[in-house]
Amino acid sequence: MQEIKIIDNEKKKEVKLPENLVFGKTFTEHIFEMDFDRNKGGWQTPTIKRYENLNIDPAAMVFHYGQAIFEGMKAYKQVDGKIALFRPEKNIERLNRSARRLCIPEVEPELALKAIKELVKIDAEWIPEKPGHSLYIRPFIFATEPCFGVRAADSYKFIIILSPVGPYYPQGFKPVPIMATDKYVRAVRKGTGEAKAAGNYAAGLIAQEEAKKEGYSQILWLDAIEQKYIEEVGAMNIFIRFKDEVATPALSGSILPGITRMSVIELLKDWGYNINERLIAIEELFNAADKGELLEIFGSGTAAVISSVSKLKYHDREIKFSETEPGELAFKLYDELTGLQYGKIEDRFGWITIVE
Numbered sequence: 001m002q003e004i005k006i007i008d009n010e011k012k013k014e015v016k017l018p019e020n021l022v023f024g025k026t027f028t029e030h031i032f033e034m035d036f037d038r039n040k041g042g043w044q045t046p047t048i049k050r051y052e053n054l055n056i057d058p059a060a061m062v063f064h065y066g067q068a069i070f071e072g073m074k075a076y077k078q079v080d081g082k083i084a085l086f087r088p089e090k091n092i093e094r095l096n097r098s099a100r101r102l103c104i105p106e107v108e109p110e111l112a113l114k115a116i117k118e119l120v121k122i123d124a125e126w127i128p129e130k131p132g133h134s135l136y137i138r139p140f141i142f143a144t145e146p147c148f149g150v151r152a153a154d155s156y157k158f159i160i161i162l163s164p165v166g167p168y169y170p171q172g173f174k175p176v177p178i179m180a181t182d183k184y185v186r187a188v189r190k191g192t193g194e195a196k197a198a199g200n201y202a203a204g205l206i207a208q209e210e211a212k213k214e215g216y217s218q219i220l221w222l223d224a225i226e227q228k229y230i231e232e233v234g235a236m237n238i239f240i241r242f243k244d245e246v247a248t249p250a251l252s253g254s255i256l257p258g259i260t261r262m263s264v265i266e267l268l269k270d271w272g273y274n275i276n277e278r279l280i281a282i283e284e285l286f287n288a289a290d291k292g293e294l295l296e297i298f299g300s301g302t303a304a305v306i307s308s309v310s311k312l313k314y315h316d317r318e319i320k321f322s323e324t325e326p327g328e329l330a331f332k333l334y335d336e337l338t339g340l341q342y343g344k345i346e347d348r349f350g351w352i353t354i355v356e
């Protein structure tokens, strides 16, 4: 594995975190950067340096044809002062799966993990220590070759930046209103929905804007072909707790395979729940709600961990839960996952990687 070159001749700044950390607006002092050039034999020297603006050709292919992928994960300051990552090898595997789908060169997994750890260590003072706070880690890769040809680029940048973040819900674990739509689709099977590709998010913005105008904070996406089955919500996977079953949409090819989703499934199995990955029609939710057999709905994702749903609207119908109290299972999962992440609960699954 290549050594990471550290270029840093300046004195470290004194770290002053803002009182209220708005998600993804504050960045740390350093950046990991590694260039890929097919004509120079692939990935070049991995480097950690000061955070600064990039110098990129306006003809860089990412701006025109959208070859860009990313990841999202967190570093946590645990109760004993150690720094923890949550299943980082899963994020790196997914980064490489996204890369393959978009014809972007893969990165060596061991090097990517080392890069994340080294960068987090250099900027460790930026990890906020207040409850519910963490350091969001954003690895991403994009095409830099200046060319108008529509083909896979010959040069890329792999970058990692860090952002200290506060709790996703500053007022506490508050349920959120969501809205399903059949006016737009996010992703179609065999398309790029299962990759964390930048373009997927641009495609969903219009629906999200329209939902916001109606007072809903996220869109519940339906499958693109039949517009019948639920898929995921915003940048979260979705779970439905019925009377005798917990269900989540099966990974059909258009759903992003969340690492929080995977962990929730493993936890529920461990706890003895009847948890199934299957097709879930939106009608099924309304039918179950009418019969009083729909107990709660929640989303899962790195940013919020678990997010309870207060109401779900589709066309002129609405299912309502508490607007103030999260669902019972959502809360239990939130407690367990954050307990593991902050080192309050023993890591019995081997999900925690300590940064040393």
Ligand SMILES: *Cc1c(COP(=O)(O)O)cnc(C)c1O
Pocket (backbone or CB within 6 Å): 072, 196, 232, 234, 235, 236, 237, 256, 257, 258, 259, 260, 261, 300, 301, 302, 303
């Ligand atoms: C990132 C993301 C998720 C959640 O994935 P995690 O690995 O749990 O953070 C779910 N859906 C979409 C569309 C996403 O981008």
